[in-house]
Every structure is written in structure tokens, then in C-alpha cells.
Amino acid sequence: MSKPIVATTSLAGCFGCHMSVLDIDDRILELIELVEFNKSPINDIKKFTKKCDIGLIEGGCANSENVHVLKDFREHCKILISLGECAIMGGLPAMRNGIPVRECLEEAYLNGLTVAGNTGKIIPNDPELPMLLDKVYPCHEVVKIDYFLPGCPPRADLIWDALVALITGDEMKLPYEVIKFD
Amino acid sequence: MNKVVKIDIDGLECIANSDQYIIEAARENGIYIPTLCNYPGVKPKGGCRICTVRVNGKQMTACTTPVSDGMRIENNTEELINLRKSIVELLLVEGNHFCPSCEKSGNCELQALAYRFGIMAPRFPYLFPVRKVDASHPKIIKDQNRCILCKRCIRAITDEKGRSVFAYRRRSSRVEVVVDSKLGKQLTDELAQKAMDVCPVGSILVKEKGFITPIGERKYDKNPIGSDIENITITKR
Structure with missing residues (x-):
């Protein structure tokens, strides 16, 4: 039997959830025995080369590119998992949800205290750049998400247990200490 | 009798x-x-x-x-647990509960109930309401994003004459808990701390007191809410 294939991505996230994947320590050697990785920042495969079994999504949807990548993952992965608070509820990027996009951009590029060198007073607006969405959206409000692993970041043990349970088909252990929202 | x-x-x-x-x-x-x-x-x-x-x-x-x-x-019973779980989920989507950046995280009763009920993600769409943080008081911060309008502070924090330091303002969906502008001026350090402790979420914070307890040692880090009650030795029954 061929190994299950895992893909991962970071949308509007900080890569902390990916760090937590690496935090499974030496079990990563076991993981390599258990699964094959496809598109992921961990192995730097940029594009899907085949259909995958499990997709781990870090971060919510803050711009059009995030939505595009998320839909691509939904198309290529049998099971999608929201990994961490940002994927589940928008997380810290969603703290801009109460502020109009224009104000956010002006703060970042014109009025912010640390803005320097923008003499032309330009807010980047090249068609090549992804468009910011009006709000940061949780992933499950954009595509169907099958499982949620909360935490900021989700504890390494939670990620490990979830992956092993999915691959082996065993019931997942959920001790109280591993499910946290922070 | x-x-x-x-x-x-x-x-x-x-x-x-x-x-x-x-x-x-x-x-x-x-x-x-x-x-x-x-x-x-x-x-x-x-x-x-x-x-x-x-x-x-x-x-x-x-x-x-x-x-x-x-x-x-x-x-x-399954029915009641489901009902309670739904209320917690509704409260989580109704406000702006950003646990990772909240000073009360780990000591928050709303969060602790979510843990107890095993909520991985709320089933309802997030509302992301636009609400203010009032930090104008010299001792406390009132964050309306996190307030669940439980009225605990209004009922518990009173001056020596029994008058509430906190009050409801406005009506219906615009209702919010605010510090009474006159009584709030006399708020002692003890009462401010009590207000923070009474608040089940992180809506009332004493200034310069956030993140005092390290992660791992907070109230609900290791034991679920209610376990202190369930673990006492029963002599009465």
C-alpha cells in the first residue's frame, strides 16, 4: 500500500503552526516513514504534483491569493484540516476586521509612525499583487473543512495524534491539556 | 424557615x-x-x-x-450538554474573542467552558462586531469586544452605599457595560482587582496586570472548569 500523502500551506498565518509541526521532534522521522509530503513549505514543493490525502491549512483568508490557494487545496486534498486559531477564526489578522481596508492600507503605507521613504505617497496597487479582502475569513467560511485543531499554535502532541489517528484509523486521544485556544 | x-x-x-x-x-x-x-x-x-x-x-x-x-x-443529559455547548458557541461568535492575544486567556471562564465541552470550532458564522476598547479610566480597561453582558460586575462591584460602579448603557443589540463616570472615580485598587476577578472573560482588566501568570500555571491550563467542585469529598450526600 502506498503511503498517505500530506500537503501543508500557510495562508494569513505566521508559520507558527508549521513550527509546531516541527516541534514533534524526533517523531518527524517516524512521520516520514508514515506519510509522503507533497506541496508544502517544509519540502519547498510549490505546486501539487498529485492528489493528496490530507491537507493542513494554517492561517485564515486575508487576500485573493489565500482564497485561491485554499480552493486549490480543497480540490487536491481528500481531507482538509484547519490548523490553529487563524485558520479557525481568522486569528490575530482578523483583528483588522473592524477597521475599513482603506484605513488599514493608509496606516501601513502613509500614516504609520514607522513609515519611511514612501515619498510618492503610494499605496501599492499593482494588478500582480493579491487584493486584500474586506475582512479576514476563517477557512471554513470559504471552503468545506473536515477537522479543526485549535491552538496558537496547536500543541505538537495534538498535531501528531491527529495525523496518526487519521492515518491508522484509530480513535484520537484528546487529553485536556492539548486542546487550547492560545 | x-x-x-x-x-x-x-x-x-x-x-x-x-x-x-x-x-x-x-x-x-x-x-x-x-x-x-x-x-x-x-x-x-x-x-x-x-x-x-x-x-x-x-x-x-x-x-x-x-x-x-x-x-x-x-x-x-445529552440534550442539556448540547444546549449549553450551543450557548458557548454563540457567545464565541457573537463577540471578538481573540484568545491568543487576550490577557485573561487561561483564566477565562468562557474559554474554560469551551474546553470542557470540547469545542474545536464554533458551528456558527463569526459576526466580528465593531466594538470599542475604553481605556480612559485610570485603573481599569473595559474591552467591549469581549463583554458577554453577564452583569456580574454590575451586581458584584458596589460602593459602601450599595450603588453599582458598573452600569448598562443603551438598549437591545447596542447594549454595553460601562463604568459609572462618577462612582468610577472612587474605584479603589481592591475593587478594581475584584472587578477583574469577577469578570468571567477578559472584558475588565486592571491596568499593568495582564499576563502575570505564566502559561501552564493558569487556572484552567491543567484542570477543567468545575473539576474543583467534582473532586471534593462528599460528606453531605
Whole structure:
């Protein structure tokens, strides 16, 4: 039997959830025995080369590119998992949800205290750049998400247990200490 | 007149005083009934409905219903747990509860209930309401994003004449809890700390007191909310 294939991505996230994947320590050697990785920042495969079994999504949807990548993952992965608070509820990027996009951009590029060198007073607006969405959206409000692993970041043990349970088909252990929202 | 009565909670016979509310009687018998708006020693409100139990087949709030002899109470049934879980999920999507950046995280009762009910993600769409943070008071911060309008602070924090330091302002969906502009000026350090402790979420914060307890040692890091009640040795039953 061929190994299950895992893909991962970071949308509007900080890569902390990916760090937590690496935090499974030496079990990563076991993981390599258990699964094959496809598109992921961990192995730097940029594009899907085949259909995958499990997709781990870090971060919510803050711009059009995030939505595009998320839909691509939904198309290529049998099971999608929201990994961490940002994927589940928008997380810290969603703290801009109460502020109009224009104000956010002006703060970042014109009025912010640390803005320097923008003499032309330009807010980047090249068609090549992804468009910011009006709000940061949780992933499950954009595509169907099958499982949620909360935490900021989700504890390494939670990620490990979830992956092993999915691959082996065993019931997942959920001790109280591993499910946290922070 | 006070008298000893017998009540039945989930098939367990419990002894209570007739002047007690169900939630208090259950607590003394080592049975935890989840709640958010109830606080020991503060007049009950019956606002959050999380303590809903079935009393002789009818849904009642355990914090406002006094016990009576022969009461049959259902507490830990699938139906009631589902109902309570839904309320917690609704509260999570109704406000802006950013746990990773919240000073109260780990000590928050709303979060602790979510942990207890095993909520991985709320089933309802997030509302992301636009609300303000009022940091104008010299001692405390009132963050409206996190307020669940449980009225605990209004009921518990009073001056020596019994007047509430906190108050409701506006009506309906625009209602918010604010610090009374006159009484708030006399807020002592002790009362400010009490207000922060009474608040079940991170809506009332004492300035310069956030993140004091390290992660791993906070109230609900290792033990679920209610486990202190469930773990006491029962002598009364």
C-alpha cells in the first residue's frame, strides 16, 4: 500500500503552526516513514504534483491569493484540516476586521509612525499583487473543512495524534491539556 | 424557615437546605452545573442560561430556582450538554474573542467552558462586531469586544452605599457595560482587582496586570472548569 500523502500551506498565518509541526521532534522521522509530503513549505514543493490525502491549512483568508490557494487545496486534498486559531477564526489578522481596508492600507503605507521613504505617497496597487479582502475569513467560511485543531499554535502532541489517528484509523486521544485556544 | 430537603440530581439523592438555589445545593453535593453569569455570593440573574437543567421535566435555570423537597433534576443529559455547548458557541461568535492575544486567556471562564465541552470550532458564522476598547479610566480597561453582558460586575462591584460602579448603557443589540463616570472615580485598587476577578472573560482588566501568570500555571491550563467542585469529598450526600 502506498503511503498517505500530506500537503501543508500557510495562508494569513505566521508559520507558527508549521513550527509546531516541527516541534514533534524526533517523531518527524517516524512521520516520514508514515506519510509522503507533497506541496508544502517544509519540502519547498510549490505546486501539487498529485492528489493528496490530507491537507493542513494554517492561517485564515486575508487576500485573493489565500482564497485561491485554499480552493486549490480543497480540490487536491481528500481531507482538509484547519490548523490553529487563524485558520479557525481568522486569528490575530482578523483583528483588522473592524477597521475599513482603506484605513488599514493608509496606516501601513502613509500614516504609520514607522513609515519611511514612501515619498510618492503610494499605496501599492499593482494588478500582480493579491487584493486584500474586506475582512479576514476563517477557512471554513470559504471552503468545506473536515477537522479543526485549535491552538496558537496547536500543541505538537495534538498535531501528531491527529495525523496518526487519521492515518491508522484509530480513535484520537484528546487529553485536556492539548486542546487550547492560545 | 430553613429545613433540610432531599433532591434527586441525575439519580443521585442529595441533601440541601430549602433556602438554597439548585446550583448551590448541587455544588455542596459535589455536582458541577456549568454557568457563566452566576457568581457565589452575588444575587443570581439567570441571564446566560448555561445552567439550564430539567426540573421535574421542565427546563429551568439552576441559579435562580430554589430547591424543594422531592425535586427531580436532570443535569448531565445529552440534550442539556448540547444546549449549553450551543450557548458557548454563540457567545464565541457573537463577540471578538481573540484568545491568543487576550490577557485573561487561561483564566477565562468562557474559554474554560469551551474546553470542557470540547469545542474545536464554533458551528456558527463569526459576526466580528465593531466594538470599542475604553481605556480612559485610570485603573481599569473595559474591552467591549469581549463583554458577554453577564452583569456580574454590575451586581458584584458596589460602593459602601450599595450603588453599582458598573452600569448598562443603551438598549437591545447596542447594549454595553460601562463604568459609572462618577462612582468610577472612587474605584479603589481592591475593587478594581475584584472587578477583574469577577469578570468571567477578559472584558475588565486592571491596568499593568495582564499576563502575570505564566502559561501552564493558569487556572484552567491543567484542570477543567468545575473539576474543583467534582473532586471534593462528599460528606453531605
